[in-house]
């Protein structure tokens with residue numbers, strides 16, 4: 001094996017950390033795509049750890065210039081994490097207070113990092129319709145108005161977000177590939193990255209560069225049903241009660257030539273593979289972008305020069321995508337020593353919250369199931385309910401009330417088991433008073449399993 005070319009570049013000291021935002025390198029995914037030219041743009045090498053440093057800095061500079069953000073003011077944003085980190089970093093470096101509203105499913109590492117920058121945090125439930133006053137964006141908008149000197153960054157509507165990419169990410173990729181890039185692949189969260197980078201590359205190449213969105217299968221951007229997916233910060237989820245399902249104002253779908261949809265399992269396993277085969281520890285949306293880029297490269301042939309934007313580091317997801325326990329409990333990885341628990345279950349009948357006790361009793365009886373899962377009302381996806389949409393498991397004894405009353409919904413959601421766990425592990429961690437649990441595969445409800453069936457499986461494995 002020949003030694004890799006080492007780059008040693010000595011730059012003069014930067015006046016501020018903010019001068020180090022952008023200018024991230026491209027690295028070839030040589031082991032994942034041998035014989036093809038696929039490059040990853042390593043956005044986790046930005047000082048705040050993600051692609052959002054670019055938009056955060058650009059939005060603050062723009063607001064300073066317009067006077068929208070007064071000296072010593074408060075930067076407010078509703079964010080799933082990385083924009084908050086970028087803004088918190090700028091706030092610290094330029095003397096502002098910062099306050100963020102985040103969905104409560106945000107990885108704990110991201111919350112701790114925000115607090116470390118001195119930011120204040122407000123958590124709000126993840127699964128709320130956009131119209132709800134406590135929805136992340138509605139809540140942040142309200143706070144920004146109420147606080148004296150408050151300014152809402154508004155990454156979904158602020159033109160400085162895509163502009164940052166038009167002025168930095170796009171030109172960097174063009175220059176780094178010497179104008180050879182043929183395909184740009186990026187995920188779509190606010191749409192700022194793909195809109196700005198795509199606009200620049202399309203223009204500079206005279207329309208030659210193909211702009212490809214990479215999107216979770218159920219995300220609304222790629223034509224999915226808007227039901228939940230496991231990838232943080234990419235894609236568009238639409239809660240069943242959300243009325244306004246429009247796309248963010250900064251996203252310009254007409255910039256894209258096409259969208260490649262990637263299942264959660266493929267995104268997560270690709271992110272894990274990048275760490276193991278390339279030494280790139282990246283997040284879930286990077287897995288989505290890389291999986292799409294590898295697919296694009298396979299289809300386009302050896303002449304293609306594909307660039308995938310990898311938005312952030314895997315450090316923020318050590319307890320999620322990079323945790324063996326988490327992937328097995330979510331059913332993204334099967335236990336190859338003992339076989340998957342999926343062969344213990346068959347498709348399951350569910351009822352939406354709000355169903356009457358009378359109809360639930362008949363559904364339970366005619367299904368012959370040991371329990372009846374109650375799921376989020378109004379969901380219309382043909383796919384099985386997502387794990388987070390399973391609100392409770394009702395047995396016959398829970399359905400003894402008056403027939404016209406609505407079914408009881410437990411305040412604490414039931415603990416499911418993952419198709420990648422072993423029967424022994426599940427039995428060891430199960431609440432002893434429970435005798436039926438729901439099984440999760442690909443983070444969706446796969447069926448019901450009784451303790452009896454788990455014991456029998458454990459017994460047969462031991463033989």
Ligand SMILES: Cc1ncc(COP(=O)(O)O)c(C=O)c1O
Pocket residue numbers: 050051052082083187188189190191192193194232233234283285286311312
């Ligand atoms: C991890 C991660 N992936 C993807 C995206 C999507 O980027 P954009 O909002 O520019 O579309 C974001 C944005 O917050 C992100 O944090």
